Amino acid sequence: MPARSFLAAVAVACATLLANLPAFAGPGDLVIVTREASFQRSLQEAYVQPFTALTGFPVQQQTWEGGIDALRTQLKSADNDWSLVLVDPDELAVGCSEGLFEKLDWSAIGGKDHYMPLAVSDCGVGALVSNTVLAWDRDKFPVTPTWADFWDVAKYPGKRGLHKGARGNLEIALMADGVAPGDVYKTLATAEGVDRAFRKLDQLKPYILWWTKDDEPAKALASGGVLMTTGPSGSIATRGREEHRNFGLQFAGSLYEVQSWAIVKGSPALKQAQQFLYFTGMPAVEARLLREAGTTGLTKGLNDNLPTDAQAISPSNPASLNNALRTDPGFWRDNGAKLRQRFEAWLDH
Template sequence: MPARSLLAAVALLAAVFLAAPAAIASPNDLTIVSRDESLQRAMQSAYVQPFTAVTELPVQQQVWEGGIDALRTQAKSPSNDWTLLLVDPDELATGCGEGLFEKLDWSTIGGKDHYMPQAVSDCGLGAVIANLVLAWDRDKFPVTPSWSDFWDVAKYPGKRGLRKGVRGNLEIALLADGVAPGDVYKTLASSDGVDRAFRKLDQLKPYIVWWGLDAEAAHILASGDVLMTSAPSGQIATSGLAEHRNFGLQFAGSLYEVQSWAIMKGSPALRSAQQFLYFTGLPAIEVRLLHASGDSGLAKGVNDGLAPELLAMAPGNPANLSGALRSDAGFWHDNLGKLRQRFDGWLQH
C-alpha cells in the first residue's frame, strides 16, 4: 500500500477510536509541554495538526526547560494547566514516585505490546529517543571518525564542539580513552574513573568550542568553526537536509536516552491526553516526527518501510541503537550535583 494511502487508512482508524467523547475533559484543557522550541515546531506539524484535523480538539503547546524543582512548582500551582509533559528519565522516575503524574492506563493508549520495551513504565510512555552523536561534515572530512579520532587533534587538526555541561562529556571522554561502552558507568562509579575522564578532557580543553542549545551544535558545524562536534542527531539530520549539507552521524559510541510523555496528576484533560497518546503512537503518525525533527518514536513498526537514507539517520533504528550507550539515569540522579560542581570548577581553570 502506498505510504500516503497507508497514512490515510491509519488516520481513519484513529478517527474511529478518537470519536468517543471525552469523559472528563474540556478540549480546551489539553496543553502539551515539550522540551524546546525546535521540537515544539516539529510536533506541531507532525502530531498536533493531524490530531486536531481528525478530532477537532484544540491543543495548546508550551515549552519548559526541565528540572524536577520546576515540575514540583508547577504541580502545586493553582493555575497549573499542563496536561501532557515531555520528561527525561530522572524527571519521570522522581515525578512518578512523588505522585506528580498519573499512572497510565495502557489499555487506552494502544497497550504495552504496541511499544518497544524501553517505552513502557508506570507513569511514562516513551515519546522520543534522543541521541547525542559525533557529527562531522563529510565534504571536509571524508572518513568516518570515532571518539578516539575526535581527540586526535595532531592527526586531524581543528576545533571540536562539545555541549557545555558534565553529563555526556564524561562518558564520551572515557569512550575516547578506550573504555568499552558496557564499562563506562562502572568506571565512573569510582573516583579514579571520574579522574580518568577529567584527565582525558584536559587533553582536549584548548580545542573545545562549547555549545548550549541544540541549534548551536548544528551552527558551529555548518559554519566551519569546528571540524567535528557532539550533537543531537535529529538537529544535525534536519539541518543537513534543510541546508543541503553532507553531514555525517556516527551512532557507534553515541549516547541515548528515552524522553517520555507523562500526564500531570489530576488533569481535567485526562481523556484528551489518552486520545492524543493513542493517535501519536500509531507508526504512520510517529514517522512524521522523524521527517520533521530527525527524532525517533518508540512504537513497534515505526522503522518498517523507511527509505534507506531515512533509516540511516533514525535514532530508533536497531542498527543505530546496537552501537549506542544508554545514559544511566540512576547514576546521574545520584551524582549530577557533585559532578556538575567539579565540571564548573574545571571550566574556570
C-alpha cells in the same frame, strides 16, 4: 523507497488508521507541554494539526525549562492547566513516585506490547529518543570518525565541539580512551575512573569550541567552525536536510535517553490525552516526527518501513541503539553535584 513515495504511503496509512481511532470525549482543552520552541513547531506539524483535524479537540502548546522543582511547583499549583508533559527520566521517576502523574491505562493507548520495552513505565510512554552523537560534514571530512578520532587532533587537525557540562563529556572521554560503553559507568563510579576522564579531556581542551544550545553544533559544522562536534542527532539531521548539507551522524558510542509523555494527575483532559497518545503511537504518524524534528518515538515496527536514508538517522532504529550508551540518570542523580563542581573548576584552569 523514494522519499516522495514514502510520504504518500504515510499519508494513506494515516488516513486509514485515523478512521479507526477509538472515540473519546472529555471537557477542557488539551495542553501539551514541551521544552524547546523549535520542537514545539515540529510537534505542531507532525502531531497536533492532524490530531485536531481528526478529533476537533482544541490543543494548546506551552514550553517549560524543565527540572524537578519546576515540575512540582507547576503541578501542585491551584491554576495548573497542563495536561500532557514531555519529561526526562528523572522527572518521570519523581513525578510518578510523588503522585503528580496518572498511572497509565495502557489499554487506552494501544497496549504495552505496541511499544518497545524502553518506552514502557507505570506513568510514562516513550515519546522520543534524545541522542547525542558525533557529527561531521562528510563533504569536508569523508571518513566515518570514532571518539578516538575525535580526540586525534594530530591526525585530524581542527576544532572540536563539546557541550559545556560534565554530563556526557565524561562518558565520551572514557570511550575515547578505550572503555567499552557497557563499562563506562562502572569505571566512572571510581575515583580513578573520574581522574582518567578528566585526563582525557585535558588532551582536547585547547581545541574545544563549547556549545550550550541545541542548535549551535549544526551551525558550527555549517560554518566550518569545527571539524567534528557532539550534538543532538535530531537538530543536526534536520538542519542538514533543510540546508542540503551532507552531515554525518555516528551512532556507535553515542549517548541516549528516552523522553516520555506523562499525563498530569487529575487532568480534566484525561481522555483527550489518552487519544493523543493512541494517535501518536501509530507508526505512520510517528514517521512524520522524524521528518519534522529528526527524532522518533518507540513504537514497534516504526523503523521497518522507513526508507534507508531515514533509517540511518532514526535514533530509535535498533541499529542505532545497539551500539549506543544509555545515560544513567541514577548515576548522575547520586554523583552529579560533585562532578559538575569538579568540571567547573577544571574549566577555570
